Amino acid sequence: MEAWVRAVVEAIHSSRAQAVIYLAGGASQALGWLLSVPGASGSVLEVVVPYSRASMAQLLGKLPLQFTSKQAAEDMALAAFNRALKLSGPGLQVMGVGFTGSLASSRPKHGDHRFYVSTRTQNRLRTSHVTLSKGLRSREEEDKVSSCFVLKAIADACRVSATIQSDVQEPEIPKESVEQFDEDQELQQVIDGQVCMKVYHFADPMEKNFDRKLILPGSFNPLHDGHLRLLEVASSMCDDGFPCFEISAINADKPSLSIAEIKRRVEQFRKAGENSSN
Incomplete structure (x- = not known):
């Protein structure tokens, strides 16, 4: 494990935040990083990999219109957040993490190689979207890039400093969106x-x-x-x-x-x- 990865994971484990993580289509190395550093039991509540259509439909209670999309990642993050609220320890910050990707496969893909990672906390929804240059990396290398972004997203939600070394190129700069919720909006979401x-x-x-x-x-x-x-x-x-x-x-x-x-x-x-x- 690279030194910078270990440093970020140690900071996450020390943050008094707990997460439920839902991943589909990539970022598998992020799980290995999180679980191989001592202290994971204090910050990782649950991990689910809804890889099949049936698994995703059961997880979300619906079938996404598009599996690799901003909406799907945000729906996964919201479902994970609700799960985290039920599993978390008293007084701890919780988050839900949703990731969905379409990375290099055994057969060439017609569409873009891309991924979305979303984090949901009590008062914020943050989503990043990266389109990767096709043919530039192997599946394992694309998985590592997506894992770096998942790790960074979790660190940001934990409010810990994290500088990732993801090796993205100039055209691959992530697009980000952030939605902040005030107390009234949070309560309305409960009512709804x-x-x-x-x-x-x-x-x-x-x-x-x-x-x-x-x-x-x-x-x-x-x-x-x-x-x-x-x-x-x-x-x-x-x-x-x-x-x-x-x-x-x-x-x-x-x-x-x-x-x-x-x-x-x-x-x-x-x-x-x-x-x-x-």
């Missing part, structure tokens, strides 16, 4: 069913090592001392659980909560935390 949850952190779980989350669901309209006491007692009985409150934005027998109403109820917890620390 695109994202399974939005997490608000009002305490640092790293003060203690927690193995799991201890969740108290409710409407909390309003939040009162009984709720706080109930979770406090539960926490004393299950000291390896990180205490969390859960509000359902969508209910089967009631209208969905509005963005303003969700924010109003969440604000109660912020104030309760401030009062308890005073």
